[in-house]
Amino acid sequence: MSATADDQLTIYQRSRAGRRAFVAPALDVPERPLHELLPKELRRRSPARLPEVSEPEIVRHYNRLSKRNFDLDTGFYPLGSCTMKHNPKLHERVAALPGHAKLHPLQDPRRAQGALELMWRLQDALSEIAGLPHVSLQPSAGSHGELAGVLLTRAFHEDRGERRTKVLTPDSAHGTNPATVTMAGYDVVKVGTDERGNVDLEDLRAKATDDVACLMLTNPSTLGLFEPGIEQIARIVHDIGATLYYDGANLNAIMGICRPGDMGFDIVHFNLHKSFTQPHGGGGPGAGPIAVSERIEPFLPRPQVVRREPSGNGSNPSLRYDLDYDRPKSIGRLRGFQGNYGVFVRSYAYIRSLGAAGLRDVSEVAVLNANYLLARLRAEGVLEYLPAAYERSCMHEFVLSGAPMKRELQIRTLDLAKRLLDHGVHPPTVYFPLIVDEAVLIEPTETETKETLDRFAETLAAILREAREDPEIARGAPYTTPVRRLDEAAAARSPIVRETL
Amino acid sequence: MSATADDQLTIYQRSRAGRRAFVAPALDVPERPLHELLPKELRRRSPARLPEVSEPEIVRHYNRLSKRNFDLDTGFYPLGSCTMKHNPKLHERVAALPGHAKLHPLQDPRRAQGALELMWRLQDALSEIAGLPHVSLQPSAGSHGELAGVLLTRAFHEDRGERRTKVLTPDSAHGTNPATVTMAGYDVVKVGTDERGNVDLEDLRAKATDDVACLMLTNPSTLGLFEPGIEQIARIVHDIGATLYYDGANLNAIMGICRPGDMGFDIVHFNLHKSFTQPHGGGGPGAGPIAVSERIEPFLPRPQVVRREPSGNGSNPSLRYDLDYDRPKSIGRLRGFQGNYGVFVRSYAYIRSLGAAGLRDVSEVAVLNANYLLARLRAEGVLEYLPAAYERSCMHEFVLSGAPMKRELQIRTLDLAKRLLDHGVHPPTVYFPLIVDEAVLIEPTETETKETLDRFAETLAAILREAREDPEIARGAPYTTPVRRLDEAAAARSPIVRETL
Amino acid sequence: MSRYTAATDDDRTEMLRAIGVDSIEALFEDIPQQLRLGRALALDAGLSEQEVYAELRELAARNVSTEDELSFLGAGMYDSYVPALIDSITSRSEFLTPYTPYQPEVSQGGLQAMFEYQTAISELTGLPVSNASVYEGPSAVAAAGYIAKHSNGRRRFVVSRGVHPHSRETLRTLARGYGMEVVEAPLNAGTTELSGLDHDVSAVIVQQPNFLGAVEDVAALADAAHAAGALAICACDPIPLALLATPGECGVDIAVGEGQTLGNRLDFGGPSFGFFATTQELIRRIPGRIAGEAVDLDGKRGFVLTLQTREQHIRREKATSNICTAQALNALAGVIYLSWLGRHGIVELAELILQRTVYARDRLRALDGVRALHQRPVIREFALELDVPVDRVVARCLEQGVNPGYPLAHDYEEHPEGLLVAVTEQRSRADIDRLAEVLSGAIAAEKRAVRGAVA
């Protein structure tokens, strides 16, 4: 079971001239000389040097590579802000049904009624969960949903003849928020966080000027805290005529408990790959549907999935669900076709499996698990070195600061994270949110058992004990992983981003 | 990536009262009290203490367990006599098509024409490969095929009014052969092997008396050698009125090159899980179809898949392929239903993928790889300690004897095998065939690359070098596996074969 | 054609040079020239992957699967739902591709799964010892017979006519080899009637529920067997065991059965697995692989194949069975399935099936032209008898997309118009109601047709 040196070869290094996996179907039409069909000057001069390998080699290569990954089905993965919950296997099965997986996106809607109905029902469910009446499934991920949201904001203001220039984001915001703001042509204005971890209302009021188009907020925030002043915040934002945007990355804390729409948000994005269990795939695919209020609706991307009410004169019943392109105020498309349908199938299956009670249970247990883990860490003495950034009960995740640990044990948050790898646990998110020094953001999710949380707490305590004895151990970690610490700085200085052939 | 202690728990040890993965569909019929439906005295008194675990736990448990297995998609697996060739992924896909996987075995043959045609075509292909006119797909594995074969032999003799009592098997035979002979009510008579590794013709002649019902032979033999005297052997056996049985475990060496039927064999079994790539599944499933000569045909198990020729008067075209039960001389069924159809789908797909030329290429490369590896081991000096049991060119596998190694380096074949584990290679078959002292039976198969064979040869050489320095290392191996050497003797003395709850 | 082989022309040249021959042909020198085939095999040319897929899909499309009709076929294999996590786990190469775990140090995954499986089977059957699987249900019955013969040396099996016809036939086939006589005990009012058991009887073999769906009084049957000094062997359907008195509780010596419903596909009859459980006394006679607990050099718990001296590779002609490759992957699916159901889930599932089965029996027996074939308790399957030719009724139902069950005539000439109807958790009340409607219509139409023909 030990790794062999051979494990490290790339697929290109395994290539040998003449090997192959692919066998082409026979040419069954009269063959015409290539130069007649494609003049030489349009043809490539040198071949693409793809690897030459047999099928067993490809299978073994990628199987071995897979073993160099840590994954959710192997162990605990409390990566804060990422909602690494169990990915039910049923979802892969239903998404693979040929009626879903082999459906061409340009199929006539009459011949894709199942797909359109599924999308419509998913819109409906997301609308209910968000507490907002309209949904577009189009965006491909959270940050794409953000972009949609800010572009909607722009269209909304422009439609009213207003040109606003700024978007507010808390200093605790995820990086995609300010990046999105710039991409959508606005200037970012940062709003501070108060000593309890909430939006600093004073600062917000000061910055809430009438050239502000929008406030983007995550609630619970990236600190894992619910904004108790959310109603005031909404009032301040709406009073200046701006929109209130909900970054839904943390929706897992509140499903069925409270709703962004009821809090006053105009636009919400969902991360179906977080709260709704689309597997993360090592960095996608995901989907970032958005839900919006009535006033934003006219601007939604096109096409929109609609249900046509059967008209009195018995209009075509085969077109009950349709794609509506006739949206004159729409901001337009954000991508090709109708969105990441394969993801919709999975998330829809999830919602159907759990129903209302199940979704609420998800959030309750997510919050219970986080608070329990926090309590357990306290009981283990871990918080002495890694105090909670804010002393209050958290939602589905919480932030510790490794600053005292760094000071007193001479190990950094990074070292702690790396040492966890040797214990078969994926580290939490580290150094985010930026406003907490040596931050450790821990999100256990609802699908973990109490035993797993207990073991994690004990492991952290053990690492701290070990560091008290000998900090060098953590500083040199990890030791048992396929590679040890990698020199990222050197890699970025002179980047090698492809194999030299 | 390191294993945690938690890795070793059984699913029962993970159980906590109240957890569950299963959600029952709603009861949609009027509920009747249980005691009305099943009187108490017919009911079980205590529940089956199955584990109580949530779905994420089950997934993680078995995923982790899987990582404690070595497999063919991880590395080289030269387990002699087992033909550990690549298992094409296409086969899993086609076997899972609902039309195959969800077909009830008692479906009306008119409504299972695709399945019956597939079986018929597979029979046809196997018949051509074996050079024998009739095939039954029914047996579930090689040893089941053997049993079918010896029962056919019995039926054949009894039909002629003869009662024979003995079956001959070479001393190199696989254990299933003699075990089968006993199960079929015959006495085993062992035939010796000559100094070239062939059946000792003198001994055979001496034992070929007219109370012998059958000779069971593997060709190439379990020594990886082709019997050059096969024609003489067949003559001897047929001269006494006995049948000649072909153990097809080693068919991978000769597909498209020569055929058991042409050699004079009456009955052949195939191991679809060896030559025809059904994945071994950690010990099955497999399938052991048999091919037979005309004189054996009347006795084949029932039902038999047949093709009905369309009759002149236009008889039912929907019954072109059928199950024929009307076989008065049949030995009867050997199992439930029609055999391991899921295996047939895979092997049929394999035959269709490769065709005649591809199958021949399989055998050529299997033999090339084996001979090359033997040559490479010689070049590495490995044969000085582990000489080939017989000095001649081998077929698809070859046997070394670890006796000199044991004598000179003080490590046994077992130690060598265990030390290989630390190098990420599965050991060859060891201590079989029984007639070679400290036997090592190596079958590389055709799907391995030259580089893999080279590396294996170098690894063996390195282990021998290491043993020359310090034999203790090999004797204590393995070191890098999930567990180290296990005390099998103690386990067998007081067997614990289930978890105590 | 070389997609699965890697030897390029250059490789071949180099390898042949290393071997010291100048052609691959030369490696086959031991094969007498006159035995060489000398032509290509008469098989169609190889195809690309997409073409093979298309062909296999076309063949599949000519089968009517349980997804294509409303099926009440059972009679030994059942259209039960296979949860997705089973595919996900059993398709992992680490479980799918290894051989039988001869090297325990790198096979702990498979071995521990076997141990867990054995525990589950032991719990289900109430017997302390289970092996790691045999081929399937009917051959498990025959394997049990072989053990009985060896354990008491008697010469006759008494097998209930309620045992699956395939099991009875398989037993006969194999018994002929190992030299045993097989006689049948009749059914009376749906259950087995034992009489005249003498001291030649090696084992009495019954099935629970029996082939006609009736729940047997297994304890009484086992008592009768033991009274004659014979072993009691019971073939059981595993899911009903969640509710029924276990073989262990009934005094059965060997419990076997078909494992397909435990997380395995129908697959037109296989591969599935057979389970085999017995008492502590018979542990050293059990066929096939058994995983056992062991400790490693460091004192760590681990698992090995144990009691190997029973087996063919060690004991050869004295082995307790010739089985080698069994059904490990299918048994793995079995233990995952049972863990998925869990202690309470299996009871809930069995009760759901029971309730729906009783509903279905009551619904159908109330139809004009339909009688229940027996009055015994049933649990997932029941037998009916029709007033009109069952084959023609079935054909009429099939036309409407309903497969009403398995006609008994093939196996029970005493029930020429018998029909065996199976209910699984995938058949809802609405499905059963539809069956009732279609069956009733078919019978009425058949009656009209008969009257029409007569008139």
Added chain:
Amino acid sequence: MSRYTAATDDDRTEMLRAIGVDSIEALFEDIPQQLRLGRALALDAGLSEQEVYAELRELAARNVSTEDELSFLGAGMYDSYVPALIDSITSRSEFLTPYTPYQPEVSQGGLQAMFEYQTAISELTGLPVSNASVYEGPSAVAAAGYIAKHSNGRRRFVVSRGVHPHSRETLRTLARGYGMEVVEAPLNAGTTELSGLDHDVSAVIVQQPNFLGAVEDVAALADAAHAAGALAICACDPIPLALLATPGECGVDIAVGEGQTLGNRLDFGGPSFGFFATTQELIRRIPGRIAGEAVDLDGKRGFVLTLQTREQHIRREKATSNICTAQALNALAGVIYLSWLGRHGIVELAELILQRTVYARDRLRALDGVRALHQRPVIREFALELDVPVDRVVARCLEQGVNPGYPLAHDYEEHPEGLLVAVTEQRSRADIDRLAEVLSGAIAAEKRAVRGAVA
């Protein structure tokens, strides 16, 4: 309902005690009472696994997939064959479930696969730098525009009318945000006509082959762009790149494209992946993740996410893109697919498609009532123009189980009766012949119907 959560009642009690509160409710104290929902969500009750499966299967059954008809739909996504080994690998939890590889020591599998993917894209496009994926083709075009804007600060994009309508629209949507004007360059005789490029032009954007299937002279277009000081951006279909002059050879600055045909399913339009390749000069402006080589403490080769200072989590409002989650798993399928094809296979595949496409175009243009829309070389798709209303002809074909292609009218009012026909390796000569027959019949029928209506 708790199949995915494990907290039993006992667990809950114990955990709440440890937290020091007496109800879960208490943990939500920060949420103002008046904001609590106070009712259950109005969603249907949860279902068992088998019921969810049945529902999703029922929905799937109401879609006509490419397995259910003979489909010549393309226009950006193609019914190409996905080899089985891709499913087998990408369904492994180790690839399926991890997050973006933030911890490289336990993510070498994913990172190395990205590096291999980048190499393959670089080889295909002839450009030295590829990122690890963006969302899909059209948004990749818009992302390329964003880079162009930042690299030269100019204010206008010139986009060929041969670029996929979805790409053009997506570009417009996003350009409106980042403040760029978009103008279209017309097509003439099937290919892009550029004129009047001035110094406001930031980038010229073309597609190869273009939406009407025509092979463009990309080198000439790139030269024209460069002459005006603009960047040349080319959206390419990856399989034809096996034969066509690469973006790199043509002097293109940024090559993007839709990766679906590289081993990804149709999935009604997603998820697939977009690829993004560029020159060494633009490496620090590229959006999204990039895997780079690194060495570990022991000097061992490994891989990391590199150039992270471009990205949103570091650079925030100054990032080169806001992209975070991208399409890693789909790109993995892409690199496996390309390795499966291999150096020669990709050429063989492209040539097969080319030959069949030309055969199909010749076959169809010869039909009565059909004209080729342009005479340019085509490679996997071509546009026709019909004499009769295309919608009605398509409807007639659909009735016969043939989907003849994509009507152009929706996107090109200048081609009201245009039809875009795509050929993949899964459409055989016999399939094309059948299309010809059905299409010809449909046109004839339509002509008759028109004549009949007129008469």
